[in-house]
Amino acid sequence: MSFLRKLFGFGSGSGGEPDPASAPSQEYEGYTIRATPYEEGGRFQLCGVITKVADGETKEHRFIRADKLSTMEDAVSMTFFKGRQIIDQMGDDLFRHG
Numbered sequence: 001m002s003f004l005r006k007l008f009g010f011g012s013g014s015g016g017e018p019d020p021a022s023a024p025s026q027e028y029e030g031y032t033i034r035a036t037p038y039e040e041g042g043r044f045q046l047c048g049v050i051t052k053v054a055d056g057e058t059k060e061h062r063f064i065r066a067d068k069l070s071t072m073e074d075a076v077s078m079t080f081f082k083g084r085q086i087i088d089q090m091g092d093d094l095f096r097h098g
Contacts, residue, residue: 001047006028023036023049024076025033026083028084030084031051031052033048033049033079033084033085035047035070035079035080035083037076039072040068044070044071044072044075045064045068046066046069046080047079048062048063049061050083050086052095054092059096063082067082
């Protein structure tokens with residue numbers, strides 16, 4: 001497990017949670033998708049953050065899905081896939097609340 005933590009830049013915090021500052025990220029259509037999956041019950045929960053800077057303001061949308069994957073690598077990959085899917089479906093509307 002420590003190999004995966006080092007490979008993906010995750011901190012050594014408790015509960016298998018990544019250090020958000022070092023979480024793997026990917027640029028897509030002007031957005032940044034940051035993969036923040038965490039270990040739960042020996043599997044990795046799909047979780048991420050989508051950000052975009054607009055008019056000097058950083059907007060953020062956190063998402064978590066029911067998907068649990070067997071490896072951190074798979075969870076990171078699927079987080080990027082789901083993040084791109086959310087962006088394609090919602091665009092900037094994902095930052096609207098209410």
